[in-house]
Amino acid sequence: MTQVLTAVGSMWESRIATTLEASREVQISRRCADLADLLAIAGAGLGEVALVSSDLRGLDLSAVDDLHRHGLHVVGLTVSDSESEERWLRSVGVDAVVPVRAGLTELEAHLLARTPGGLGDGAPSGSEVGSRAGHGAGADGGPADPFLADLAGAGPTPARPGTGAEEPTRPAPAPEGGGRIIAVWGPTGAPGRTTVAVNLASEIASAKTSTLLVDLDTYGGSVAQVLSVLDEAPGVAAACRAAEQGGLDVTGLARLSPQIAPHLRVLTGIPKAERWTELRAGSVERVLELARVMVEVVVVDCGFCLEDDEELSYDTLAPRRNAATLTALAMADELVAVGAADPVGLQRLVRGLQELDTVSAPTPTVVVNKVRAAAVGPRPKSSIADALSRFAGVNEQSFIPDDRDALDAALLTGRTLEEAAPSSPARVAIAELAARLVGIPTPTRRRGRRGTMDS
Ligand SMILES: Nc1ncnc2c1ncn2[C@@H]1O[C@H](COP(=O)(O)OP(=O)(O)OP(=O)(O)O)[C@@H](O)[C@H]1O
Numbered sequence: 001m002t003q004v005l006t007a008v009g010s011m012w013e014s015r016i017a018t019t020l021e022a023s024r025e026v027q028i029s030r031r032c033a034d035l036a037d038l039l040a041i042a043g044a045g046l047g048e049v050a051l052v053s054s055d056l057r058g059l060d061l062s063a064v065d066d067l068h069r070h071g072l073h074v075v076g077l078t079v080s081d082s083e084s085e086e087r088w089l090r091s092v093g094v095d096a097v098v099p100v101r102a103g104l105t106e107l108e109a110h111l112l113a114r115t116p117g118g119l120g121d122g123a124p125s126g127s128e129v130g131s132r133a134g135h136g137a138g139a140d141g142g143p144a145d146p147f148l149a150d151l152a153g154a155g156p157t158p159a160r161p162g163t164g165a166e167e168p169t170r171p172a173p174a175p176e177g178g179g180r181i182i183a184v185w186g187p188t189g190a191p192g193r194t195t196v197a198v199n200l201a202s203e204i205a206s207a208k209t210s211t212l213l214v215d216l217d218t219y220g221g222s223v224a225q226v227l228s229v230l231d232e233a234p235g236v237a238a239a240c241r242a243a244e245q246g247g248l249d250v251t252g253l254a255r256l257s258p259q260i261a262p263h264l265r266v267l268t269g270i271p272k273a274e275r276w277t278e279l280r281a282g283s284v285e286r287v288l289e290l291a292r293v294m295v296e297v298v299v300v301d302c303g304f305c306l307e308d309d310e311e312l313s314y315d316t317l318a319p320r321r322n323a324a325t326l327t328a329l330a331m332a333d334e335l336v337a338v339g340a341a342d343p344v345g346l347q348r349l350v351r352g353l354q355e356l357d358t359v360s361a362p363t364p365t366v367v368v369n370k371v372r373a374a375a376v377g378p379r380p381k382s383s384i385a386d387a388l389s390r391f392a393g394v395n396e397q398s399f400i401p402d403d404r405d406a407l408d409a410a411l412l413t414g415r416t417l418e419e420a421a422p423s424s425p426a427r428v429a430i431a432e433l434a435a436r437l438v439g440i441p442t443p444t445r446r447r448g449r450r451g452t453m454d455s
């Protein structure tokens, strides 16, 4: 007998209980009074399936995510004929949806079918193109991003039924999500995670690959500042808030991610570290899943810390300090681990690589940044390669030279290296890294110009 936990509005509870009484395959093991009760029972490891009604107070993406983490199959119950109700339930992540009027056979079929849940039902639709403060790029940002063309004339974001939102105008196809996620991580000490993430994204986009750069560093997000994106850009916090309420789709994500250059969009980070609680695992996961649908490559600037406070606490509902980074690493197709090329930076990198082994993440591509002889002695690349091979078993790495002039030129004007210093050694190294990661052609080097201010 499959054990079912129900958390169903009082108007429907007895009807469901009566229907399931006749079942030989499923049994209600607990009728939960509310969502908190359901989550506590699920947390205790009881039950195999959760049956929740759309009017259950507090039901959202995090709650469904939590039920999934406890291994439950989650079935949503629609209480009216509204199509938007089903869409909303799916957008908060339930695995199946069944109407409250369903008979025993239909109900059993859904409770017993352990199919993975779909993503939000958002169809690509209408867009806004953001602008980048400081140097006027973006508003009409060059050749149209193919995605923007696809957005034309679509329906609104699904919203929880009963909120007064309009009924969606047409059903949306389920997102396919073929885009790749590249997480850029590195230990503490500012080794250059943001520099690598920003310029990697810009190089990939310049090869006409639609790209989204996401700032998930909850300790010191700086992508907005580095790229001179307007301060008031709502960014990832707004995207997570919408995802939490089941109201984020590809269109909504596009609206929150201004296009700052052809093929390049940016989802800015939280403006203050204290707002980290807004980036919960379930909503970050949804944002990244939708990002995968929206663009071909998603580049994520991650925070340095990999500690998982869930293991330290019994309160599995509490937001986790490093949920954003850990979620991005777990979802990533590629991981770039950036370390600084000085004795302290290299030691942190070696320890960081060991720590990476303890979390769910792809095998990293190691990048050593700010390489200079002054910090590690003559022939810096070969000394660094020796040290990494000896202490971390890393036999292949990329190097980015120390290139203060180029980085300063870019930072001063809020531009990427490609824009501010296209022939600079740092830019060339990051372009080669991009080529290696996503197979795009390396830009041809300009002869006779070793400049940092050339553009
Ligand atoms: N190759 C390089 N050469 C010279 N300076 C660099 C290089 N890469 C990064 N920097 C500089 O190092 C500083 C830190 O870089 P960045 O902000 O990218 O690091 P981070 O790892 O993201 O740090 P944080 O912990 O603040 O997020 C910046 O001033 C940046 O311009």
Ligand SMILES: [Mg+2]
Binding pocket: 193, 194, 195, 217, 220, 221, 222, 301
């Ligand atoms: Mg950073």
